[in-house]
Amino acid sequence: MGISIWQLLIILAIVLVLFGAKRLRNVGSDLGSAIKGFKQAVKEEENKPAEKTLEKKEGENVYDVAAEEKKPADNKSDKA
Secondary structure (H helix, E strand, O other): OOOOHHHHHHHHHHHHHHHOHHHHHHHHHHHHHHHHHHHHHHHHHHHOOOOOOOOOOOOOOOOOOOOOOOOOOOOHHHHO
């Protein structure tokens, strides 16, 4: 017991009267462009080359290239 074609047409007619054809066309085009942009972003992410990783060679140390030097904190309470 699903929705028949006549019920769908009545619902479409009511929505068309409430919102108007121009607004529905704008909503449809906005929704379509949003979906298109999402698909394009997913495709770009899949095609993005993997980030370079460091290979560990036997007998050598591996260093993190993104590491930053930590500066000592100036705590006045430690000096007192």
